[in-house]
Amino acid sequence: MVCNKLSSTQLAIIAAVIMVIGDVIGLMAALAAFNEEQQSKEETRRELKNKIKYLQDKL
Incomplete structure (x- = not known):
């Protein structure tokens, strides 16, 4: 089984995407x-409008 390692650039992109998703949710x-x-x-x-109308009608 081949173990693929992510480069720092790929990790930074993934982190940026996660942050953007969090910002959109916020x-x-x-x-x-x-x-x-x-x-x-x-x-x-x-x-308030209804109360004013009621009081005006009452007068």
């Missing part, structure tokens, strides 16, 4: 968190 998580925050703000805005 970016996706950040975008998901941002999207959730925006949805929460929109929901709060809608609730």
